[in-house]
Structure formats: C-alpha cells, structure tokens
Amino acid sequence: MKATIDGVRIAGLRAVVPRQRHSFVEDPGLFTREEAKKLAATIGVQERRILPRPYCASDLCVAAAEGLLAQLDWDPSTVEVLVFVSQDADYVLPSTACIIQKRLGLPTSTAAFDVPLGCSGYVYGLWIAARLLGGSSATRALVLCGDNSSRYLHPEDRATLPLFGDAGSATALEVDAGAPPIPLVIGTDGSGAPHIFVKAGGKRDCLIPPAVSCGEPPRSAEDEARLERDARLTLNGAEVFSFTLRAVPPLLREAMEHAGTTVEGIDWFVLHQANRFMLEHLRKRVQIPAGKFVIDMERYGNTSSASIPLALCSSLGDSLAGGRRKVLMAGFGVGWSWGAMVADIGPVPTPQVAELPDDWPVLAVG
Template identity: 80%
Template sequence: MVPPQRHSFVADPGMFTVEEAKKLAATIGVQERRVLPPPYCASDLCIAAAEGLMQQLDWDPATVEVLVFVSQDADYVLPATACIMQHRLGLPTSAAAFDVPLGCSGYVYGLWIAAKLLGGSSAKRALVLCGDNPTRHLHPEDRATLPLFGDAGSATALEVDASAPSIPVVIGTDGAGAPHIFVKAGGKRHCLIPPVGTAGRIADEEEAAQLERDSRLTLNGAEVFSFTLRAVPPLLREVMEHAGTDVDGIDRFVLHQANAFMLEHLRKRIKAPADRFVIDMQGFGNTSSASIPLAICHSMGGLLAAGPVKTLMAGFGVGWSWGAMVAELGPMPEPQVVDLPEGYPVLAV
C-alpha cells in the first residue's frame, strides 16, 4: 500500500540541476517517491493493506491470533500502535499484538518472530504489518536523503502448514553502527518538548532550531556502504548454506531496496544473475521496512501466483541490524501494489 502522492526530483529538480537530477536518478535507481501527507501515518497504510489482504484470502479477522507491527514510526508514544490496529481490524482480544521498532531489517525479523510464535503456540494465523514514513524526517534541502526515501506500508499473512518446508533464518546486530543512520530527537533521551509540568514549550529560537535539526534523518553514506559490503555478502552466503543451496538454487533474490548502486554491487559480489536479482525501487524510493514486500508485490506478482518461488530475502541497515531467510513463496493470490484510497479513515484513538 502506497500513498497516491508522487514526488519526482527529476521532473522538479529543485536543489539540483536537470543534469544532476538525471545522473542521480540513474545512480540510486529512483525516479519518483511516494510521500504520505499528514494526518496519515504508516499504520494507516498497513491497516488498509491488511484489510485488502484478509478480504482477498477470505480470512475471518477472528481467526488471526498474532499481529506484528514492524515500524520505526509509531503513532503515539504509548500505547503500542499494534494494540490500536488489533481493534481497528477486528482481531480477537485473545490475539497477541505488539510493535517491533526496526527499519531496514524489519521485514525479515517480523516474519521470523511471527513464524516462531505460530510454531510455539496454538495460534494458526498471523499478520505481519511493515511500514514506515521516513519522509517526515527529511529536510527539503538535504541532497543526500530527500531524493531517496519514500513512504509505504505492507501486510503479509502467515498460516500454519505442517507439510511446509523449514525456513532458515540468519540474523545479527551491531550497535556500533547506530550513529550512521540516525534521528536524534523524539525519544526520551532527546525530547522534542520539555518534560510534563515545565512552563513553555521551547526556550528560544536557537533551541527551536536545534530541535528541528535533531529531528532530521542523518545518513552517513560512506559508512553505510562500507557496512553493507562488509556484512551482507557473508550473510547471503550463510543463509544459502543453511538452506542447503547456492546462487543457482535461488529463483529470486529480494534484498532491502536501499539504492540501486548498492544493490548492484551486492549482486556482483555474490555473482547472482541480473534477471533473478530484484532491483525495483524506481517508482517508490527506499521505503525502509516495507521495501522487501513492496518489491515482491511489484516485480513478482505473476510468479507468485504460479509458485512456488524459492526466494532469498535479506534486510540490512539502520542499527546496524540485519537478517536473511530463504523461503518458498506461493502459489498464492497475485499480490498487488495499491494506492491508499482517497478519504481513507485515519487510524486514531
């Protein structure tokens, strides 16, 4: 699920010359991005996607017993957005519903957590909802981030099948990378507003300007690229080894759609054929936790309808956090990328 609002820095270069914009678009693989306007949040995209998916699968919401919401953009400080989503979707009060605040690696983590819960309980069905709206953290004059990031939400359904093959998963974390993809303000360490009970919101113009700067997404491109080339090729090889296969045995590689330049370097590192390595972000940008399911829906719909498709999925980035899995996807109803309907009701308390 994506917002209908499209922003193209190629059509409207703004801070770039026309030639600069064309060159950058070719490098990062993004022509336009989807930008979610207020008052909508990532949760609204995910709710709309979940409603459509359950209708497509003919699932009664009362049969869904696990809801995992993966996002770095919660609606409120508290409660967990997943609790509000459970009520909106009509899931039973016996359902487990919780948030997972991960970004680039979040889709793999969400599937892994949901699968573990299904395998270790009496629950039979789960929804994994992944979505982010990173454009809220972009400064309109930031040449490094503005052309790259877009907003999206997704819904993935999981159901217990005792005859299904196992799904090997490899995950990891290295918090030394925390400063390199970073939004400083907004949590309790650096609040956007003074503590409850203190007079006034902002002391002076200088403090207000600093809060605005601290609310921006900062991205250390060199460090991100170095981490990716260092960590991701071994990750992909390890998960293929756990799956008892190699590059030739994978039908599709779907990695976090960070940018086309980085993805092409990874493809060459593992010697994957271009026709089986998905790079599909031209019309959406880097959508954080939603980038893997978005790429699957946009580029593999027909394949999944015929299925099964042995798919290697890998997310990596902010944290540093990473995860990869190999799963047979399909046959299933053909997944689609849908625009958020005009006038869709906002998820609110």
C-alpha cells in the same frame, strides 16, 4: 545467529502506497535537471510516494491488511498474532499494534505488539510471528511492515530527499505442517547507530515541552532550533556503503549455506531496496545473475521496512501466484541490523500493490 522456522507458510502478501508522487527528474528542486537525471540513474529512483498528513504508516498497513484478508477470504477472528514493524509509531503510547487490532477487528485473544526496526524489520517480523505461531494455539498471523520516512527528511538535504519514500505492507502467515522449513540468519552491530540516525524525539533528547514544575529549565531558542534539526534523518552514505559491502555478502552466503542451497538453487533474490548503485555492487560481489536479482525502487524509492514486501508484490506477483518459488530475502541497515531468510513462497493469491484511497479514514485515537 541462525534459526529455522518450521511448520509455517507465507500465505499471502499485499502492499499499499500513497497516491501522492514526487519526482526529482520532473521537478528537480534542489538540483539542476542534469544533476537530477544523473542522480536518478545512480540511485535507481525516478519518483517516490509521499504520505500526506494526517496519515501515518499504520494507515497504509491497515489498508494492506484489509485488502489481504479479503483476498485470502480470512475471517479476522481467525488471526491471533499481529506484529507491526515500523520506526513510525502513531503515538508514544499505546502500542500502535493495539490500535490496529481494534481497527482490523481481530479477536481480543490476539498477541499484538510493535517492533521498531527499519531495513531489517521484514525478516525479523516474519521470524517473530512464525515463532509465536509455532509455540501457541494460534494458527494465523499478520506481519505489517511500513514506514513514513519522508517526514524525517530535511527539505534541503540533497543526500536523503531524493531517496526515501513511504509504503506499507501486510504478509499473512499460516500454520501448515507440510510447509518447507525457512532457514534464517540474524545479526546486530550497534556501532552503526550514529550512521543512520534521528537523534531527537525519544527520552534521551526530548521534543516535548520541559516540565518546569518538575525542575526542568525552559529551553532557549537555540535549543529549540537544535531539536528541530536533530529531529531530521542524518545518513552517512560512506559508512552505510562500507557496512553493506562488508556485512551483506557474507550474510547472503551464510543464509544459502544454512538453507543447504546455492545461487543456482534460488529463484529470486529480493534484498532491501537501499539504492540501485549499492544493490548492483552486492549482486556482482556475490555473483548473482541479473535475471534472478530484483531491483524495484524506480517508482517508490527506499521504503525502509516495507521495501522487501513491496518489491515482492510489485515485481514478483505473477511469479509467486504461478507456483512455488525459492526466495532469498535480506534486510540490512539502520542499527546496524541485518537478517536474511530463504523461503519457499507460492502459489499464493497474486500479490498486489494498491494505492491508499483519498477518502481513507484516519487511524486515530480520541
């Protein structure tokens, strides 16, 4: 599907990461030192940021939002759209966005809701929030993207443990009649669902104790062990790679065609930071010059929904503060789900990456 966002601009960005670091290069753990060095060179990750309990992705996003509101000098009462994009809700209910609305002090006229998407979530979130602005009396929106993927990882899974890190982000959108249009392309193929998968935890395969009073039998020790195993992330690397090379080059070309531009007309390509090996294959397949192509996961790992805004803040802060840049952003993965947009960004207050303070209050209810 193709769409176009009109009359809305990206006004600012900010990312927040945990202070806690882990490097498989320095502390190989499951690997020999030689294996760890080769792995880091291939996937492009030297260290990851790990969010300690009891914090959640929402805490990182709230910290990013508070910093961004201060940087933009926006009164929270002027923000009436809040979209929280994450696969890591604080609770089964209520919606985490409702809790964040209160924490940020946004008005009760705010439309606030969760979007449980991962790798494609940033593009989806911007599109949804911008369309809400275009069809309502609201003039400002916040899109918060973040994930706490490290808690899904099995401590002995050599395929996922070195790759995924935690991060949160905030992006501010504002109605602006003079803003250039933002063309985008969106798609979904649910046949990919089993290939990046956390099976247990929802109602289909539940982790909560059985309701014996309602006729559900008690679970055996074997069932408990299975649920614990199925609550971890499983990733079929070969299928992910095959899907990416099959779907993403056409996605990038279609997004540029929809935007009426070419590789030469794009200042920066910022894709979901899946891993270096995959990104380099995509870059060469689409013939994108290395100087225009952002790979920025060495210090953070794959941060799922936060990876695009984190890369924008980490690699392009000065560039986006210095003037208008045409940026192609593309997310792809879990679902399968994908989206790409071509947006003119800047000049904006310098996007920054901050660390979550040690004394940050937990975003909790009750």
